[in-house]
Amino acid sequence: MVRMKKHASRLILVSILVIMAAAWAPTVSIAEPVRIAQIQAAKVFHGVGKVTGVDAQAGLVTIDHEAIAGLMDAMEMQYEAKPAKMLEGLQKGDSVSFDVDGKTLALLGIRKK
Ligand SMILES: [Cu+2]
Incomplete structure (x- = not known):
């Protein structure tokens, strides 16, 4: 009786571990390669936002932007x-769409919306 009980509880423990592994495994084995593939394949990311500052001479622009899927949060x-x-002709308050290099985060293009 005692041996049976022990065996049964071990079986339950193993079952729980198998279920946990099954639930956990896909997020590691599938999601990870996809993320890496995205970084390698799509080097240019697209964002939308509003210009909050421009220094055209320095080549710097500050953008309050929405989340850029796969790259960064809002x-x-x-x-x-x-x-x-x-950046010439761009002004504070302009709504824009823009292109960003996923590796260097350099701004590659920007358009008024
Ligand atoms: Cu950002």
Whole structure:
């Protein structure tokens, strides 16, 4: 009787571990390669936001932007425009869509919406 009980509880423990592993495994074995593939394949990311500051001469623009899928959350941050010339005519308050290099985070393009 005691041996049977022990065996049964061990079986339950193993079952729980198997279920936990099954629930946990896909997030590691599937999601991870997909994330890496996205970083390698899509080097340019697209964002939308509002210009909160521009220094066209320095090639710097600050954008209060929405989340950029696969790259970063919504935030206000400064980007370095490459080339700086693309910032000419841009003003604080402009609603924009823009392109960001996923590796260097350089601003590759920006358009008024
Ligand atoms: Cu950002």
